[in-house]
Amino acid sequence: MRILSLLWVVAIFLSAHSAMGQGAGLARPRRSTPVPTEISIQKGGMIYVGLGGYVPSGYWRQRYGNLLDIQTGYTWLNGSTLLGLEGGALYSSQVKGLDQILDFLITPEGEILGNDGSYSSLRVEMRGWQLGAHVGQRYALNDLGSAKSSWFWKLKGGMMQHKMAFMSSGGVPMLAAPYTHAMDELNRGAFLGEELGFMHLGRVAPHFQLSVLAFQGWMWPVRGYTFVLDGIQKEPQWSMGWGVRATWILPLLQEKSAIRFYY
Numbered sequence: 001m002r003i004l005s006l007l008w009v010v011a012i013f014l015s016a017h018s019a020m021g022q023g024a025g026l027a028r029p030r031r032s033t034p035v036p037t038e039i040s041i042q043k044g045g046m047i048y049v050g051l052g053g054y055v056p057s058g059y060w061r062q063r064y065g066n067l068l069d070i071q072t073g074y075t076w077l078n079g080s081t082l083l084g085l086e087g088g089a090l091y092s093s094q095v096k097g098l099d100q101i102l103d104f105l106i107t108p109e110g111e112i113l114g115n116d117g118s119y120s121s122l123r124v125e126m127r128g129w130q131l132g133a134h135v136g137q138r139y140a141l142n143d144l145g146s147a148k149s150s151w152f153w154k155l156k157g158g159m160m161q162h163k164m165a166f167m168s169s170g171g172v173p174m175l176a177a178p179y180t181h182a183m184d185e186l187n188r189g190a191f192l193g194e195e196l197g198f199m200h201l202g203r204v205a206p207h208f209q210l211s212v213l214a215f216q217g218w219m220w221p222v223r224g225y226t227f228v229l230d231g232i233q234k235e236p237q238w239s240m241g242w243g244v245r246a247t248w249i250l251p252l253l254q255e256k257s258a259i260r261f262y263y
Helices: 002-027
Strands: 031-034 042-060 065-079 083-094 122-140 149-168 187-200 209-221 237-253 257-260
Touching: 042 083, 042 209, 065 122, 065 237, 083 149, 122 187, 149 209, 187 237
Parallel strands: none
Antiparallel strands: 031 257, 042 065, 042 237, 065 083, 083 122, 122 149, 149 187, 187 209, 209 237
16 A cells, blocks of 8 residues: 555656646747748838938039938838838038029128128028839849848939028028028929949848939929029929938848747
C-alpha cells in the first residue's frame, strides 16, 4: 500500500512538472516576422519628408532667386506601382527688381521714410505652396528584384500658389494690407512635375531617396491691379523650376508573420 501511495505521489509530481513546462513554453513564444524585401511582393505605404531646392526658370528667373523646397506626403506601394498625395512649401529670400515695385516709396537717397520721418526697414521674401498627386514606377537595380536599391520615376499634377511677402518695421501705411495686395504679385494655377531618383528601402533604417525633379506652373494673377503696371495684370505666366531633393522615408509595409510554440 505504501508503494502504491509513493507511486501516486510521484505521478502527480511528474504531471505537475510537465504542465509547468508546457505553460512556460506557451508563455515564451518565438515570433518570426520576415519583412518582404522584393519589389514584386511589397505592399503598403510610405510617409516621407523631403528637403531640396530649385533653380527658377521662366518668369521666376526675372523675379526670384534660388528656391527652398520642403515637401511631405504619402505614397501607396503595390509592387512596383507608386500612387500618392503630397504637398509642401516654396521659399526664397531673393526678390529681384524691388526698385520697380517700390519706386513710388523710395526717396532719391534710396531709403523708405515712415510717417514720423524715420527710416523704415523692409524685408521681402517669396512664399508659395504646392498641393497635388503623383503616380510612378520603381525598378530594381539588380536581377533579384530586391527593393533595397531601386530607381523610380514619378509624374505629378496639382495646384500651386506664390506671392511676395512684405515685412517692414512699421510706420509706412503703403507697406501694410490692403496696399501690399497691389504689390505682392499673388499668382495661382495648375502645375505639372517630373521626378527621377534612387530609393533605398531595406530591412533596417535609414530609408531614403535622392532625386532630381522639375515642375512647370501655368499661373494666373489673382489681385488684378498692380502698381508695377499701373493697371490690371491679365496675362498668365509660366513659373518653372528644376532642382534636387533628399527625402527621409517611414515605410508602413504589410508583413507576413508566424507564431510558433516550443515545449
